[in-house]
Amino acid sequence: MNLDTLYSELTLPAKAKLVLLVLDGLGDLATPEQCYLTPLEAASTPNLDTLSKNAAQGRMVPVAPGITPGSGPGHLALFGYDPLEYQVGRGVIEALGLGVELKAGDVAARANFCTLDSSGIVTDRRAGRIETEVCEKLCALLSSKVKKIGDSQVIIKPGKGHRFVVVFRGQGLEGPLTDADPHHEGSAIPKVVPIHKESAKAKKAAKLVEQFYKAALPLLAGKTPANGFLMRGIAHQPAIPSFEERYRLKAACVAVYPMYKGLAQLVGMSRLDGCQTITEQFERYLAEYDNFDYFFIHFKATDMHGEDGDFEAKRKAIEELDSALPVLLRRRPEVLAITGDHSTPCALRAHSWHPQPVLLSSACSGSDKLDRFTETGANLGSLGLFEAKYLIRQMQANAMMFDKFGA
Amino acid sequence: MNLDTLYSELTLPAKAKLVLLVLDGLGDLATPEQCYLTPLEAASTPNLDTLSKNAAQGRMVPVAPGITPGSGPGHLALFGYDPLEYQVGRGVIEALGLGVELKAGDVAARANFCTLDSSGIVTDRRAGRIETEVCEKLCALLSSKVKKIGDSQVIIKPGKGHRFVVVFRGQGLEGPLTDADPHHEGSAIPKVVPIHKESAKAKKAAKLVEQFYKAALPLLAGKTPANGFLMRGIAHQPAIPSFEERYRLKAACVAVYPMYKGLAQLVGMSRLDGCQTITEQFERYLAEYDNFDYFFIHFKATDMHGEDGDFEAKRKAIEELDSALPVLLRRRPEVLAITGDHSTPCALRAHSWHPQPVLLSSACSGSDKLDRFTETGANLGSLGLFEAKYLIRQMQANAMMFDKFGA
Numbered sequence: 124m125n126l127d128t129l130y131s132e133l134t135l136p137a138k139a140k141l142v143l144l145v146l147d148g149l150g151d152l153a154t155p156e157q158c159y160l161t162p163l164e165a166a167s168t169p170n171l172d173t174l175s176k177n178a179a180q181g182r183m184v185p186v187a188p189g190i191t192p193g194s195g196p197g198h199l200a201l202f203g204y205d206p207l208e209y210q211v212g213r214g215v216i217e218a219l220g221l222g223v224e225l226k227a228g229d230v231a232a233r234a235n236f237c238t239l240d241s242s243g244i245v246t247d248r249r250a251g252r253i254e255t256e257v258c259e260k261l262c263a264l265l266s267s268k269v270k271k272i273g274d275s276q277v278i279i280k281p282g283k284g285h286r287f288v289v290v291f292r293g294q295g296l297e298g299p300l301t302d303a304d305p306h307h308e309g310s311a312i313p314k315v316v317p318i319h320k321e322s323a324k325a326k327k328a329a330k331l332v333e334q335f336y337k338a339a340l341p342l343l344a345g346k347t348p349a350n351g352f353l354m355r356g357i358a359h360q361p362a363i364p365s366f367e368e369r370y371r372l373k374a375a376c377v378a379v380y381p382m383y384k385g386l387a388q389l390v391g392m393s394r395l396d397g398c399q400t401i402t403e404q405f406e407r408y409l410a411e412y413d414n415f416d417y418f419f420i421h422f423k424a425t426d427m428h429g430e431d432g433d434f435e436a437k438r439k440a441i442e443e444l445d446s447a448l449p450v451l452l453r454r455r456p457e458v459l460a461i462t463g464d465h466s467t468p469c470a471l472r473a474h475s476w477h478p479q480p481v482l483l484s485s486a487c488s489g490s491d492k493l494d495r496f497t498e499t500g501a502n503l504g505s506l507g508l509f510e511a512k513y514l515i516r517q518m519q520a521n522a523m524m525f526d527k528f529g530a
Numbered sequence: 531m532n533l534d535t536l537y538s539e540l541t542l543p544a545k546a547k548l549v550l551l552v553l554d555g556l557g558d559l560a561t562p563e564q565c566y567l568t569p570l571e572a573a574s575t576p577n578l579d580t581l582s583k584n585a586a587q588g589r590m591v592p593v594a595p596g597i598t599p600g601s602g603p604g605h606l607a608l609f610g611y612d613p614l615e616y617q618v619g620r621g622v623i624e625a626l627g628l629g630v631e632l633k634a635g636d637v638a639a640r641a642n643f644c645t646l647d648s649s650g651i652v653t654d655r656r657a658g659r660i661e662t663e664v665c666e667k668l669c670a671l672l673s674s675k676v677k678k679i680g681d682s683q684v685i686i687k688p689g690k691g692h693r694f695v696v697v698f699r700g701q702g703l704e705g706p707l708t709d710a711d712p713h714h715e716g717s718a719i720p721k722v723v724p725i726h727k728e729s730a731k732a733k734k735a736a737k738l739v740e741q742f743y744k745a746a747l748p749l750l751a752g753k754t755p756a757n758g759f760l761m762r763g764i765a766h767q768p769a770i771p772s773f774e775e776r777y778r779l780k781a782a783c784v785a786v787y788p789m790y791k792g793l794a795q796l797v798g799m800s801r802l803d804g805c806q807t808i809t810e811q812f813e814r815y816l817a818e819y820d821n822f823d824y825f826f827i828h829f830k831a832t833d834m835h836g837e838d839g840d841f842e843a844k845r846k847a848i849e850e851l852d853s854a855l856p857v858l859l860r861r862r863p864e865v866l867a868i869t870g871d872h873s874t875p876c877a878l879r880a881h882s883w884h885p886q887p888v889l890l891s892s893a894c895s896g897s898d899k900l901d902r903f904t905e906t907g908a909n910l911g912s913l914g915l916f917e918a919k920y921l922i923r924q925m926q927a928n929a930m931m932f933d934k935f936g937a
Contacts (some may be wrong), residue, residue: 487878489559490561
């Protein structure tokens, strides 16, 4: 019997509140440069310390040993969706990240401006890394002139620098398509084709991309250096069973950044928008306490400072989070999990594959007798080292949401 | 290559004695109410302590993260059978639990008396929870009047309160069938049908159930309040490769309770019956030492006291076990594993999903330098956190039963 089927058959209705608090990129490395302390270890965290005494701890492998996840797979795993099974195209992630509210069937592409010579050969794949302002102007131009192709709507949204996204919204569309990108300079932009050749919907989408190029390229003629564009990761929003049907949990997302709101929305969580600080997010949770079973609360600063390699700032962000915790705990959820979606070690200035520490506190989590919540401490916890996709199952078990298996 | 095939190909003949000592429901939780000690930690266990110094330790996930197993899946995993692959119907487990010696092809059902109104509607699914004595009388009545249906034998055995089991023994029978139980009051007893609709054997079994109702219901007419009965979990004893063919180990079971004897029998272990105390069980092991390669010794008290939420009694049961250990060690097996089939935390008064601690002692287990055998200590052990179904492979490896894989 399939394990997901077993979980589904054993699932009981929720009678508790479950909170997943994600400190993005929380995990870090102990290095001699920082006296062998991680930011989490160096931080003063009295509230996390108190929680630790009555919690289980462990470490989570985001996807698989050695795999560094982007935010998409990292969060899908935390939401209990196998990131290898549920792959979300880069275009979709990028569109979500830019705040486009995707609908089922939308086909989204990552795009970026490039430089073409007179015969259509790509001479600079990033158009000299134009300023965001220039990108915004060019996107506004394209948006105003190419609103529809056939019966399909075209949505164009600028990103940072030379980057933007294009979303095709219409009937009977599907990805994935090959890239409209030669992936090196000196070649022309290749024509896109369906990756699954037999798909009529993908053929329609490929035709749309071709027509979009025909309409858009002439509008850029003469613009220097951005007189062309490339499109990659062209795919539709995948069909993902909703959080509620999969776990019997009515879920809400309290995030600040559009990417995380978008990922939560992808699995059918409600978005509780309008918060700017972690204290506001916790207050929003308090206000909505009675309306949902499960809350995903996302804290971004830890990841940002990790990517900047700023140890002190990451430490302070953790302390800021810790100081705000008592707000959350005014209405303590029956099950509280605190973790990251992956590690973002300051020493690497990037996401990494290192297992993130996790703390799980409930009336039946037991105590691992650890005085603090840290990477090294979590190595000693009863949860051991496990795949992040099982965290939701641990949370459900702690919420007494599973019937016994067998007699 | 399939992993089971690899194990099988590498397996050498046994030249050692392997003992699996199961303290049922051993695992527990540290809570502030008990000064953050588990019963195993609070117990005085000089003999386990001595063993720990020369043993490897770890924690085992009974089935999968968050899944709480019944005794069936819990023990099948300890015996090395994936409990998702080898599912045993509730009827079979219940029959084994009541000491029915099932044969291959037997179809067994959990049954219980209920109350029907004059039009056959279930008005009380448990017949007012009649006394065991009443149940025994009614079962005796049914047994004496319905011994056979067609060419199939009918075996009826009373359980506790309103519960009993019915076993159909004949040629060409198979489950699983749907339940003869509306699962709520106010409906009639539904007709059973095969769950795998194309199975001719299951159709025959369904027909038998129908005929059994026709024969048995009139015998209960006028009995108050138990004038009807429901049947659930109707399935045949599954085909399970025997322990001996799977592991090249001649195995014996030294258990007191019929359920565990039954589960051992299901995988082809010999039953060494007649023991009442753990000391008698250990003595039986000594007496049979030369006749088997593998001994499964089952100690029930830890689980019972866990289910009662009686911390002190669970602690004392562990101390009783510890005191008896020197008897077992008079002829020390080359490989000794001590663990539970799942956790039964006193605080939960029920089986749980929390990983159970395991201790593995052999000449080549190495030492994890742990002075005691406890949940928290086991978190630090070299065996790490692993699925219970691999314990038998660890035991075989420690018995030098695996050839090298590859050059």
